[in-house]
Amino acid sequence: MRLFHHPLQSEHAPERELHNGDWVPFAECPERFAQILAACGGAEVASDHGAGPILSVHDAGYVRFLEQAHGEWVAAGRKGDAIGYTFPVVRRRPLEFDRIDAKLGAWSMDASTPIASGTWNAAYWSAQGALSALDAVAAGERRAFALCRPPGHHAGADYMGGYCYLNNAAIAARAAGDRGMGRVAILDVDYHHGNGTQDIFYASPDVFFASIHADPVTDYPFYWGHADERGEGEGEGSTLNLPLPRGTDWTAYAQALDAALGAIGEWGADMLVLSFGADTFAGDPISSFALQTDDFARMGERIAQAGLPTVIVMEGGYAVDDLGTNVATFLDGISR
Ligand code: OKP
Numbered sequence: 201m202r203l204f205h206h207p208l209q210s211e212h213a214p215e216r217e218l219h220n221g222d223w224v225p226f227a228e229c230p231e232r233f234a235q236i237l238a239a240c241g242g243a244e245v246a247s248d249h250g251a252g253p254i255l256s257v258h259d260a261g262y263v264r265f266l267e268q269a270h271g272e273w274v275a276a277g278r279k280g281d282a283i284g285y286t287f288p289v290v291r292r293r294p295l296e297f298d299r300i301d302a303k304l305g306a307w308s309m310d311a312s313t314p315i316a317s318g319t320w321n322a323a324y325w326s327a328q329g330a331l332s333a334l335d336a337v338a339a340g341e342r343r344a345f346a347l348c349r350p351p352g353h354h355a356g357a358d359y360m361g362g363y364c365y366l367n368n369a370a371i372a373a374r375a376a377g378d379r380g381m382g383r384v385a386i387l388d389v390d391y392h393h394g395n396g397t398q399d400i401f402y403a404s405p406d407v408f409f410a411s412i413h414a415d416p417v418t419d420y421p422f423y424w425g426h427a428d429e430r431g432e433g434e435g436e437g438s439t440l441n442l443p444l445p446r447g448t449d450w451t452a453y454a455q456a457l458d459a460a461l462g463a464i465g466e467w468g469a470d471m472l473v474l475s476f477g478a479d480t481f482a483g484d485p486i487s488s489f490a491l492q493t494d495d496f497a498r499m500g501e502r503i504a505q506a507g508l509p510t511v512i513v514m515e516g517g518y519a520v521d522d523l524g525t526n527v528a529t530f531l532d533g534i535s536r
């Protein structure tokens with residue numbers, strides 16, 4: 201299988217995040233990337249597709265903000281990571297903001313998405329990796345893997361959130377549609393609900409979005425991922441949410457996976473974009489499912505049995521010491 205990455209993805213290194221009321225080291229750390237890269241035996245350098253495919257998903261003002269935010273933070277005399285503290289949840293509208301603090305709140309859904317000096321370049325190249333993996337699949341590979349970091353599935357068209365800035369899965373899915381690759385389904389198996397991906401395609405009948413995740417009643421992102429969210433308008437029925445309780449093990453997980461893959465098959469997908477997170481692992485420090493390393497091989501095998509050309513993009517997974525092995529085991533399973 202062809203794998204894609206870019207060295208600048210390591211340069212995204214926020215120092216800390218707010219976790220249950222305390223400042224703690226940023227969980228989505230460069231070491232994750234190094235571990236995956238090492239366990240996979242390296243990867244090709246992504247090729248540059250420019251800003252076009254990013255702007256097919258994301259608002260131009262938002263993209264400009266991401267590019268400039270850290271510079272504006274420094275220009276305002278601030279130290280460390282740029283992070284917002286005021287969020288326009290009431291009648292959000294496209295005002296012209298001046299202060300970096302106003303911008304940070306306006307373009308984000310939470311305070312777990314700090315912007316450091318290397319953030320824009322890393323997010324840009326993370327998305328280019330997803331587009332490079334799409335190229336490989338378009339050229340006839342059965343599947344390809346993008347070592348996306350930062351991840352993408354919490355980011356919407358005009359907001360960041362949950363360690364995510366650009367929605368890599370959505371960018372690949374939109375580009376696949378634009379290239380005439382047929383009906384595209386996105387399957388999200390990260391522990392957390394992919395609210396940004398869901399939001400981007402919520403009213404779209406062209407992209408099916410299925411997600412298996414921790415019940416938002418107990419887990420981030422709380423406000424989305426409930427089973428009654430099924431899409432809207434022409435997209436009604438093209439969103440499928442399968443929330444599962446904390447403690448879910450492989451037996452119960454496999455049933456949800458079969459349901460998701462069955463729905464994707466019934467919908468008539470021609471290709472798959474897989475948002476793969478390894479934070480369903482029992483040892484994950486911020487998550488509460490109970491999958492073991494070997495279960496990732498089983499997960500890969502089941503997804504392969506769907507028989508769809510697949511672009512795999514990396515999302516979360518925070519048990520750093522096991523992350524490389526878990527990802528490599530998954531890729532081994534899906535390649536069988
Ligand atoms: C990203 B992905 C607690 C604050 C909120 C955000 C979790 C983002 C998960 N540390 N944490 O879906 O793995």
Ligand code: ZN
Nearest residue numbers: 390391392516
């Ligand atoms: Zn996650």
